[in-house]
Amino acid sequence: MGGTWLDAIDERSAAALASGALQPVQAEQTEMEDGGMRFIVRWVSSLAVKDAAKVAIPGGPRDPNFNPFLNPDPALTVGPVGDAHVVILNKFPLCERHLVLARRTFEEQLQPLEYSDFAALATIMVEAGGIGLYNGGAAAGASQRHKHVQWMPEAEGNASLRLFAGGLPLGLPEQGVATHPALPMKHVFVRVLSGRDVPVEAAADSLLAGYRNACDELGLVPGEDGLLPPCNLLVGEGWLLMLPRSQECFEGISISAVCFGGTLYTRQPEQIEAIRRVGPLRALAAVGC
Template sequence: MSAELLQRLERLSQAALASGDLLPVQAQEVLVQQQGLPFYVRWVSTLAAKDAANVSIPGGPRDPNFNPFLPPDPNLTLEDVSSTHNIVLNKFAVCDLHLVLADKVFSEQLSPLRDIDLRALAQFLGTYGGLGFYNGGGPAGASQRHKHTQWVPQAAGNGSLGMYLDALPADAAPGSDHRHVALPFAHCFVRLHDQNDVAALADSLLDAHRRACEVLGLRVGSDGLLPAHNVLAGQGWMLVVPRSAELVDGISINALSYAGCIYVRTPEQIDVVRTTGPLEVLARAGYA
């Protein structure tokens, strides 16, 4: 991948905004500090629009007969990038160039992540940095069963694992796992191999995910699916968080929430997070 790919994505984004196929992002946010960790609590207009759009969809977004990725909207899809995944602009984006990397063939979102899933993500992480994430199942904030990961570019307010790293050993051996002392919920950080090669990074992401699932007791069930969990991958680290519930006081918690960006549907919910405390909100969505 090259800078030319981002230019193509930007042109596609501008065309989709002009046609109305992509909704503009309008946000209001506050910064809340807790345990020395910074959290942005953001109201984003596109999430309210997503809720409104789902009203007209029979069965809602988790209806097995509703699948926006098979096929994806051609006005939001970048062609000829991957043989295994569609690169799709998220119609209900939380930031500019918020991408969905959706498998071209249906598989369940909670079936174990595969090399091809993480290779698609590694192509963006290894070339452009930013943050990769995965909402594994409805309790983890996934609105679609069709397997997909997501990527957002690095920018202020997009979320990052950086806020946690001061409490983790920067010189840890690749594959080693750690906990952050300030986090009151089950989680596992795993150090990634420090390589820019896409294939090696994909292997490292896959190994890290398997290691974290082992540490956390996330095992494939008789149905072939893993328990609900979130995955975040940044520069050198992966974070995996088991999930017990999607909603806390009506606020949907997904992977980006654990990266320091808690997205709310109404401006009033900003005060709910501020009063409750972001770490308590995240803890109630996970496990002790």
């Protein structure tokens, strides 16, 4: 790939928007404070378009086994990253430059992450920072079975682990573990190398080691169907956060990894009030363990 990843992402995004292959973000948002932290709740009307697209197609509902990542739409494909992954624009993005880093061959989303998954993510993050995300199965908010991680850039209103900085210990060495006093669900933070100007190999090694440490701390074990229980993973700001999950939804609102970075997304405007009623932290805790 010539140029930078951001150049390639922006070039492909502009063409995909012009052709209609990429659905533009349409969102309204409100802010809420909980536990001394600032949360953003966004009503993304384009998510309702995504739901409608699943059924409103010629010939009736789409085959439930359809896999958009196995042979991705060329209009949304940015290019290969590493030997095992391809970078794809999220057709229904939650923000600008929202990426899917999907494995080129099929593997179940519940299967444990591997070095190549973290190397693909590190390749983007070393250049562009931002946050890496993983939804380990349907109960953790994954909408596709084909294994993939996601990336979002650092921008005002986007998810970030910076939200938790005030409650985490300073000076913790790499691979040190911590919990946050404001999070009422089972979780663990691991100090890792991530972000700009870290060699890709060093970042990938650190992320894989942090992931395995987090699995040990939380008692997550590979089962016949993959890693159990399902979990979310977030990476950014020198931290890896993992949380086991008990269910996908809070009052009909799908909760995925991005929500644990301080930005919650709803499909209907009235769902914002459901979160306001209990507060973001209790809404997140309801789907945790």
